[in-house]
Amino acid sequence: MADASRARLARGLERLDRDGLRRRRRVIDSPQGPTVVENGRTLANFASNDYLGLANHPRLARAATEAIARYGVGAGASPLVAGHTRAHEEAEAAFARFTGLERALLMPSGYAANLGILASFADRHAAVFADRLDHACLVDGALLSRADFHRYPHGDADALARALAASAAEVKVIATDAVFSMDGDVAPLPALLDLAERHDGWLVVDDAHGIGVLGGGRGSLAHFGMASPRILYMATLGKALGGYGAFVAGHPDAIEWLLQRARTYVFSTALPPALAACATEALAIVEEEPARVRALHERIAALRAELGRGGIETASQTAIQPIPVGDPERAVAIARRLHDRGFLVPAIRPPTVPVGTSRLRASLSAGHDEATVIACARAIVEELALDAGR
């Protein structure tokens, strides 16, 4: 019996190889930054989500070191037992102030936050409505909740309106990426909020790629000038904010409900205090250095302009720039040639994106210099042209 189980795994792995879907990790020997070192080679890094160049910022390193001196390394307990330190308390206050939302809760990760939000706000009598391109953890949260689960076509508020109208669920929860993680486009948040209001529902906004990028760095709600007690706003710390963990912010009652009922909060060890201290420091840097967000947008514009000169138009105005390829093996082959030329631009394949939409995804950072961004765009244009001629 055990052999049959193992044989099934082996066949599954062979299938991944055959379909060009087996993934392998790189081993990086440097901090994240505009460049990374792999096997002794320095590569221009267009693969990380360190949009503001904070992942290796000396102020974050200092905040972490000081917090370790004061609190030690591990939080030692879940937050409701003894793991919630002054550093966590301060980070939550800082995030509420930064976003203008009333209360915030520090969660172990973005993935855990979305599972916790959806499973505590939706139950078997609820319905969750998710954009078809939502991040995996919103989908998993909806499945975990055991609510009725609808997926609406990408960005289509009219289709969502019809699905909401057809649902008799007691509680309706709309869940969306604010900036879609594989396409870089922005969800129609005002229309979604309008629908949440009309249907007495909740709107879960996952701003993993909007915080630090849109709204002068304050995120997607600031970008649209939105506020509502119906919004559960989730932002991660592992991307533009350079650390690890996540916040959920919103109406004090909603946050108190999460604190009491989100199982990924209640039953998980609190975030290490040093990471809470990093979060507070990162928010301070974003507030004090608006030039950082501006630099990011200049790099985004430079990449798009140079790709456009090569005939590649991208719709995204955020740090995520998708370059469509289609076939996963071709996407991997192009990424490999870019790597040979010193540019780390990942190929993104199913199941991360729908079948037939494999792509390169270039991620920009305020830390990039303009010349490297332009060189990368030219290399992408050249390699795509060579590939088309094969």
Ligand SMILES: *Cc1c(COP(=O)(O)O)cnc(C)c1O
């Ligand atoms: C990265 C990401 C997450 C997960 O956040 P982690 O803190 O890395 O667990 C959630 N949602 C989106 C849209 C993401 O891109």
